[in-house]
Amino acid sequence: MSTNAKREVVIIGGGFGGIKTAKMLAKADVNITLIDKTNHHLFQPLLYQVATAALSPGDIAVPIRAIFSKQKNVKVMLGEVVEVLEQQKVVRLKDDRLIPFDTLVVACGAKYNYFGNTAWEKHAPGLKTISNALNIRERILMSLEKADQIESAEERQKYLNFVVIGGGPTGVEMAGAIAEIAKRNMMRDYNNFSPDQTHVYLIEAGPRILNGYDETLSEKAVGMLQELGVEVLQNTPVTNIERDKIFLVGSVIESPNIIWAAGVVANAIIKTLDVETDRAGRAIVAPDMSLPRHRDIFVIGDAAHMLxxxxxxxxxxxxxxxxxxxxxxxxxxDASKYNAAVREPFRYLDKGSMATIGRARAVADIRGFKVSGFFAWAMWSVIHILFLIGFRNRLHVFVEWMWHYFTYKRGVRLITDRPGDTIGHSELETNTFGRGA
Ligand SMILES: Cc1cc2nc3c(=O)[nH]c(=O)nc-3n(C[C@H](O)[C@H](O)[C@H](O)COP(=O)(O)OP(=O)(O)OC[C@H]3O[C@@H](n4cnc5c(N)ncnc54)[C@H](O)[C@@H]3O)c2cc1C
Structure with missing residues (x-):
């Protein structure tokens, strides 16, 4: 970089970390290029509500260009980064374009970890993108439609089984929301089966769900899930997953609705960096979030390992x-702070953690202050509304939640024909629906 040229800052990823970095640089004298392989910022914490027909994709996703339409120092670029070349100070896109940088911020997130069992992914999709959420929604709705048309109780049962693997916050939220559908609010619309015939399983290999939370909150969460009708199986490792079948030690559950929410692994871009990684493939960064051997390259968010x-x-x-x-x-x-020799280390301020369970319950740990039930849910709702980007989205989500709260109804129960989606390949795929029913 010449002394009077503006610093070229390239950010990979328009998720929580990348968007925040670019926004905080609104008044800085730098040129920013923000590259993302999708054209939208996705509010992942509410993805499970799209998967369970409570919200529409547009409620939780905003075009990245719209976020920066008034910020003149940001150029938004749609493209997939495949490699970082540290020595040349360029990133390479899938179409071989090279984008030069003075400073690089890698905020490319993570993906689900199938712990080496790559074949499981197509039978048990994770929940990470809008496409994942719509596929899961479609599977759930199709299962109920199918169950409504099968006379034999034995043949029908697999369509009334729902399995979530992984007892972290995402798995807990997903299982609670499915139980709301399968045990309560949509049941009056189906005549051929009753809520007590539906089974929602939450499967956790470790000794307890919500492992990162205080033990009392884990126990409360189990109680709340059980009240909703979820069968919580702890200390239960999955041994295999096949099409519409999940194998546990000593038992098999048949279901076309198997959802994976068990652990994450870093994005493949991290492998192209000159840096040590942890077991989950995350970059082990220096205390200032930079790579120890390349101080102009920062890795943040889910892609970084920091203590x-x-x-x-x-x-x-x-x-x-x-x-x-x-x-x-x-x-x-601030150029004086940027000098690698004097950089202050990053410090995380832990404001607490929370997970919602069903329609109006949650558990929360706010700096040692532990709450559960309706009050925790109210806090969870306010915080999530505040963090959503865009006034229209906030208002719409608020209205949807109020509607759902008072009527118990889910508004987005649409099964759409979306050719090209590859996750679902079971009998429930749109084009095969009805076969053998
Ligand atoms: C279902 C679910 C529920 C969650 N619930 C909560 C919650 O309740 N509370 C909470 O605090 N956290 C929650 N999280 C975690 C939270 O969403 C992540 O920690 C957070 O998104 C991490 O931010 P990030 O910027 O590191 O990555 P992300 O927000 O994942 O953003 C990464 C971005 O990089 C882009 N990208 C990836 N690869 C490339 C590439 N090769 N080239 C170009 N662009 C690329 C992606 O498209 C994406 O836009 C949840 C996550 C999931 C999946």
């Missing part, structure tokens, strides 16, 4: 990514 004050890895959650984005922007805004 807290007690020596535990920071969790893969949105506040971590956002605080790290804000921190990196603070360095870039």
């Amino acid at each position: 807290d004050d007690k020596g535990n890895p920071l969790p893969a959650i949105a506040p971590v990514a956002m605080q790290q984005g804000k921190y990196v922007a603070s360095l870039l805004k």
